Amino acid sequence: MKQFLKMAVESLLHRKLRSWLTMIGIFIGITALISIVSLGEGLEVAITEEFSELGNDKLWLAPGTSAFGASASAANLTDRDRKVADSVPGITETVGMTWKNTKIISQDEEEVALVSGYTLDEGANLWDEMFGHMLFSGRWHKSGDTFKAVVGYDYTQNDGIFERGLKLFDKIDIDGQSFKIIGIMEKQGNDQDDQSIYITDDAYSKVFNVRLEDDYKYIVAKTAAGADPNEIAERLKRAIRNDRDLDEGDEDFTIQTTEEIMDSFGTILQIVQVVIAGIAAISLLVGGVGIMNTMYTSVLERTKEIGIMKAIGAKNSDILLLFLIESGMLGLLGGGIGVITGLGVAKATEFFGKNVLGIELLRAYWSWPLILGALAFAFFVGMISGVFPARQASKQQAVDSLRYE
Amino acid sequence: MKQAIIELKNVWKTYEMGDVKVHALRGINLKVHKGEFVAIIGPSGSGKSTAMNQIGCLDIPTKGSVFLSKKNISTLDESDLAQIRGKKIGFIFQKFNLINTLTAKENIMLPMIFQDVPEDKRNKKAEALLKLVDLEERMDHRPNELSGGQQQRVAIARSLANDPEMILADEPTGNLDSKTGSSVLEFLKKLHKEKGTTIVMVTHDKHVAKQADRIETLKDGKIVGAKT
Structure with missing residues (x-):
């Protein structure tokens, strides 16, 4: 051989x-x-x-029957659903969020950016848990921070979004309202994250003249330590179904565990x-x-x-x-x-x-x-x-x- | 009584060329005993090559039997024939027929590989044979780096690799100049005399054939005469 x-x-x-x-x-x-x-x-x-940085103990609740792109007939995800979620045993905290593309201005330069709003109340801890470590400098919002923004990494770069990169405490105009930058995100390596702007629900509602709590794109729920996220997800599903008076199988919302999304x-x-x-x-x-x-x-x-x-x-x-x-x-x-x-x-x-x-x-x-x-x-x-x-x-x-x- | 190494009994070989049947051999009888040096001579078209194929167990007869060391090989299949050839017959060809991609030593080892001889034994044997044909210095040379005479000596060494019972030489001097041809012949004679090797040599050249102990003449597919 x-x-x-x-x-x-x-x-x-x-x-x-x-x-x-x-x-x-x-x-x-x-x-x-x-x-x-x-x-x-x-x-x-x-x-x-x-x-996995977001954590395997999270549940992601979205309107519609698919997590990727809500269907037209889907009922909005509102504060009522969030309250239902909060009342489900095994869920410790929830945070609601939504986003919108809008016009932003810095030093007469106009751009379009994805602006996300999230609920800054009891859920602030949960937000911090998920995204706190992604901060490059500055901080996330605390209560009372209305017209303050956290921006993605690309905003700090010259010729990133604007010709001149922004610094902490610089001003940025979002849809006609001036915001102060209080936090800068680390580079995430994808455009969606690196070009995002985050503001509070309060500011979001005021700037866009909508109630954030009437139309969440996502509600994230944290499950209790040691609990099985799949089991809690079932519980949450049942609770929202009951609240909306829907039969099993007719859900117009989706719940996924982090693992399922992965x-x-x-x-x-x-x-x-x-x-x-x-x-x-x-x-x-x-x-x-x-x-x-x-x-x-x-x-x-x-x-x-x-x-x-x-x-x-x-x-x-x-x-x-x-x-x-x-x-x-x-x-x-x-x-x-x-x-x-x-x-x-x-x-x-x-x-x-x-x-x-x-x-x-x-x-x-x-x-x-x-x-x-x-x-x-x-x-x-x-x-x-x-x-x-x-x-x-x-x-x-x-x-x-x-x-x- | 001397032991017969190879025996052809009424061997016929017929080729069919379309509708025509060509009888290359017409009932040949031949016996070669251990230790003999036999030359088979004949003009071209006499059936020499066909006879050589039968003696060398390269082919089986259409009719008749071929016995190699008393074993009838006329009914064996290609692989069994190969096995027997490898063990019992050493071939020397007119055109040397060495493998060009292998060195002299590797060429000599090849028949041993097919007989599953262990590597260290193969190496020793190949080196000893190279010494015998006086080419130790050339063991790592490939055929195209050797002269015709040297190539034929490598081929002789290869034919001896598995200590065969018989060496079959097909026009061994045909591709060599007369001087080199004579030295190859001398070498075969020496092998025959000193080691008692059985040799069957096929040739068309009377002078070459004369070196043998016995000459068998082929004509039109038949043996027409023997001379000792």
Whole structure:
């Protein structure tokens, strides 16, 4: 076996250019596969981390039947629902929030930004728990802070949102009302967070002339320590259903645990990954056909060699094995180079995302199962592609092959 | 009575070319005993190569039987034949037939690999054989780095790798100049005399054939005469 491996390597080296060209198909396929899976896994890890910072003990209550985008017929989520939630045993605190795109002005420069309002009352602790650690400087609101704002990281950068970056205690005009900046968020690495502005429910209602408590986009509820969030979620569901006089199954609201949200993100990511990996697999298939072609050529070229080996005692199985190892090696080598470049591409994307696009969610992630799996797969593709040519080689008659010139 | 290494009994080989049947061998009888040096001579088209294929167990007869060390090999399949060839017959070809991607030493080790000889034993044997053919210095050279005579010596060393019962040489001097050819022949003779190796040599050249103990002449697929 060891000797056969050595012979396969010698043979591949002997036809260097053709070996390289043959490997390209596998190499591209594995590069694509590895970089996509690596970035996908990295994104999943990043999202998981972000959600787990929010805490697994949270319930997310939203209007409509899907957490992503409320349906039109959905009843608003109001203070009444929040009170129901507060009364559910096992829920310790709640906070309501909503957001809106609006016009902002700093030093005569006008922009549009996402302004979020949240309830600053008993729920202030919960808000602080979830977002307190995300502050870069300054503080979150305390009671009595009406026209004060916490802004995302991009506002502090020159040419971030405005030409001149803002500092703590600078003024910013939101929809005609002047706000003082009291807190700056850390860089989160995604535009939505880094370009957000946060104000209190009080200010939100005054500026936009609406009652925040009549139309929450989310109510976040914290469950008691040690309690099972899923169980509390069921309880909350029942309580709101009863309050709204709805039958089971007719809910016009959605409750998700942090874990469920993470899972649904994970599922979407997986689907995307599978689709792209499928495209990469086509490249691998093409690579496999390339290997098959090369191996057929090689069998033909080496007819005489096969005859010689058979004359001096090679069994059919020896010839079969020899050619299979060779095609497997083509796959494995192509795969090996593909793994390295794939990780390189993923790393480069991460670097580009972070430094040029400012997206921190793009992270290259790698694991041994991913790398070994890719190598094994490449080897397998090579072997399978070699089966027919190798069988053809092994079945040649010594006496005919020897005569071949 | 001397032991027969190979025996052909009424061997026919017929090829079908479309509707035409070509009889390459027409009932050959031949016996080679242990320790003999036999030359098979004949003009081209006489069935020499076909006969060699039968003697070398590279092919099975259409009719008749071939016995190698008393075992009838006429009914064996390709893999079993390969196994027997590898163990009992050493081949020397006109065009040397070395594997170009392997070094001299690796070429000599190849028949042993197919017989599952352990690595250390293979190494020792290959080195000893290289010494025997006086090419120790060239063991790591590939065939294209060796002269014709050197390549044929490597091929001879390879044929001896599994201590075969018989060496089958097909025009061993055909691709060599006369001087190198003679030295290869001398070497085969020496092998025969000193080690008692059984040799069957196929050639069209009378002068080469004369070196053998016995000459069998083939014509039109039949053995037409023997001379000792």
